Amino acid sequence: MAVSNYLKFWITSIKTFGGKAAPLFLVVTHTETKSADEIEMYLGEFWNAVHDDDRDWLSESLNDREYAVGLKTLNDNTKEILESMKKSIVELFTDENNTKVELPSSWALMEQLLYEGAWKVLSLSEIWKLNSSLPDEYQIKSDEEMSKFLNVFMTVAFF
Structure with a gap:
């Protein structure tokens, strides 16, 4: 087992x-x-x-x-x-x-925002707030997409 x-x-x-x-x-x-x-x-x-x-x-x-x-x-x-x-x-x-890995181009702006506050621990609500500061067409729209973005971002950030 x-x-x-x-x-x-x-x-x-x-x-x-x-x-x-x-x-x-x-x-x-x-x-x-x-x-x-x-x-x-x-x-x-x-x-x-x-x-x-x-x-x-x-x-x-x-x-x-x-x-x-x-x-x-x-x-x-x-x-x-x-x-x-x-x-x-x-x-x-x-x-x-x-x-070759294809990621939504809108994720690049969100990634940049997170890197600007490098090594700061953010709550999910703070991340959503950062996301809402982006122009509407570049915002992450769903919980599922945010989860995928964070999985990729965390994997890339630490490796």
């Missing part, structure tokens, strides 16, 4: 902050002493723990980027797996479709 709650937490976080189209990697570590059958069994248990509603998009987001690697010994197999992972990462970040 704990594994399923842990997995649900991470899947929900990925969907919230990365979206269902976010490219993912599944890396199983500490496999030095495991046989291929044991690793396969573990991956099967992982997929069985994924809720049915999430299985298809998760599989699509992984797009065969599943790796099992032991890191204690840097043998030829480990080097090959790490090289494959590196190649996948480079491919993802050199593919314009994966690095």
Whole structure:
């Protein structure tokens, strides 16, 4: 049960902050002493723990980027797996479709207002007040849009 709650937490976080189209990697570590059958069994248990509603998009987001690697010994197999992972990462970040993020242009003005008061903790009502100071066509209109903006802004601001 704990594994399923842990997995649900991470899947929900990925969907919230990365979206269902976010490219993912599944890396199983500490496999030095495991046989291929044991690793396969573990991956099967992982997929069985994924809720049915999430299985298809998760599989699509992984797009065969599943790796099992032991890191204690840097043998030829480990080097090959790490090289494959590196190649996948480079491919993802050199593919314009994966690095392009489109956000409403009106968010830029709101972001600027928040940066002007950098490191000040604001209540949600204060943020809405700042929003209302913008010209009407640049204001965030709904609670849902404000929530999305704040999720993106907080992720970008701290990374």
